[in-house]
Amino acid sequence: MEFGTILAYWWLNARIWILHQLAWCKTFPTIDPRSEEIIAQVAEGDEEDVNRAVKAARNAFEKGPWPRMTAYERSKILFRYADLLEQHSDELVALDVLDNGKTIDQATFAEMPNVIRWFRYYAGWADKIHGMTLQADSPHHVHTLHEPIGVVGQIVPWNFPIIMFSWKVAPALACGNTVVLKSAELTPLSAILAGTLALEAGVPPGVLNIISGFGHTAGAAIASHMDIDKVAFTGSTEVGRSVMEAAARSNLKPVTLELGGKSPFIVCGDADIDKALELSHLALFFNQGQTCCAGSRTFVHESVYDEFVEKAKKKAENRVLGDPFQSGVEHGPQVDISQFNKVMKYIGYGKEQGATLLTGGERHGDKGFYIQPTVFADVGDSMAISRDEIFGPVQCISKFKTLEEVVERANNTQYGLAAGVFTQSLDTANFLSRALKVGTVWVNTYYAFDAAIPFGGYKMSGFGREKGEYVLKNYLQVKAVVTPLKNPAWL
CATH class of the missing domain: 3.40.309.10 (Aldehyde Dehydrogenase; Chain A, domain 2)
Incomplete structure (x- = not known):
């Protein structure tokens, strides 16, 4: 058995059993596409699990320390998180190769370094998110606050499991939000480890909640949940439509969609x-x-x-x-x-x-x-x-x-x-x-991705942008604060 396979199975034996002890819900198999054999049984989250995760995320947002700590403190935790992801790169790579079938060279040299880079990039952004002071025509002092949007629902695809995890989670956390993320049912393993490492880094309980499950149950529950404030989805155009419809029918939560292409x-x-x-x-x-x-x-x-x-x-x-x-x-x-x-x-x-x-x-x-x-x-x-x-x-x-x-x-x-x-x-x-x-x-190039370069589509490839400064707008509310000036002569 190759080293990478041994590493992945070691992780599964050491960690998956904990999930089984906690999960008295149903399970589903995740399959090795090389052999068509079952790798492991994974807890199958459903609507009730989403409700519990959202409740934890709401409590962490409304009463917990994450959105209330200084942005510098959040930044330090995210930097520690990036360090832990780097320390566990071999495990994360092996899990994605085992679960997805992507090559180990691709996962090791093209993907995992970018995951770490993107977390560090948004760790650096955390204490640089701020509003503006505006000049009003009337005798008022006006400034804006850029505040976290709240509880964010995120649904990621199976083709780049840990990459898409980083694209979604890093900016949302940097802005001070709490997250309920559904991993893809075909590739759930690396997200479980990444969630464990977040707690180890100091991300408070309830801030990052990860659910493994199916789109028509757990994913649909996230999209339609009345207590989720925003949804970010990456996947097919067909499913993206359903996510947008569910969000509109529930509480009109804003949606960003990164969908299909024919480039x-x-x-x-x-x-x-x-x-x-x-x-x-x-x-x-x-x-x-x-x-x-x-x-x-x-x-x-x-x-x-x-x-x-x-x-x-x-x-x-x-x-x-x-x-x-x-x-x-x-x-x-x-x-x-x-x-x-x-x-x-x-x-x-x-x-x-x-x-x-x-x-x-x-x-x-x-x-x-x-x-x-x-x-x-x-x-x-x-x-x-x-x-x-x-x-x-x-x-x-x-x-x-x-x-x-x-x-x-x-x-x-x-x-x-x-x-x-x-x-x-x-x-x-x-x-x-x-x-x-x-x-x-x-x-004269292709697949030139960088933490600072925005990514997203026109037409039915979706709307909103991932990465760079542009993605921060997805996870922030803008509040205007207006107060009268007693001495307008100083305008």
Whole structure:
């Protein structure tokens, strides 16, 4: 058994049993996508568990120390939390690899350092959140207070478990809120450990409450709860609609949504083809294609199309599939059988509707949810593989002639999360960056994430922003305080 697997199972044996002692509710299995075997039984939170968690969070917000301590004290606790996450990086990485199927190299070098960085980034923000003094036309002194919004409900997806945990929890806590977070039912394990470490860091009881459970029960209860003041959701557009409807029907709580995408990756005729090829491969196949902002529609200028297609085929054929716990493996399994079947269905659509299958398109091996890296060329805009979010390792390559054409085609989608632009012309980069209706445009790069860079979508990719200073607005109320001036001559 590999070291990472041993580490993960050690953690499970040491900690999961505590959960079972406390959970007299139902349990559900979490599955290893490499082997299709059960890893562990996890407590299945339901509406009543959400009610208990919200009650604890409300009590911690209204009567507890977290929103009342100095921002500097909150900052110190969050810095300690980041230190503990760093100390337990190997465990958190192993749990996400075991639970999700992502590769250990990706989790170790691309994900976990960012989790730690994001907690430290918002720890630094905690004592820099403040209002303004305003000049009024009337003889009044006016200032604003930026106050925590209250009890925050957060629902995170399965594709980046500990990353999404950090995106949601760090800014909410930095602002002084209390949190009820539902982890994804497919990948609940790393959130349990992260919650334990929060208590160890000094986050007071009731401030961070973590529930493992299903969307139609625990998730729905969070979205509709009358005593939750705000909901933040990352997931599919379909479920995002339901979350927003439930929030509106209950207490009109504000909602932020980071939803699906069908992001264009545009390779112009003057682009560095080898660099564009490398990054188009990363943009689609990273995390087995299970990425909301994956560059899943590759538009290539006709002058370089044939060269690009041939190189894309070879690149996909050389991608290393295998056990994600083995260093050097680039491609692990899809997260579960449902996702596996969905991807295979879309591969079938591509074949049926006339796209040219260059490579892949089949299951890899006879155990686990592995799919060969798949590349289609000559993909038409009306084909299902071009329209719908597949969320799997299926690259779709199309040819274009003019910039005006590619802008129209790239924008002809219900989504608007991200885009990649590859060109050596500053004028072309500026034109496309402004013309594309998306929340993020990466120029001659892709997946360039940073703690300070906001992330979110246009259209049905959601609204509101994660990360950076922009996310703080999601978790704050603005209060105006107005008092008369006795001597208006001093205005």
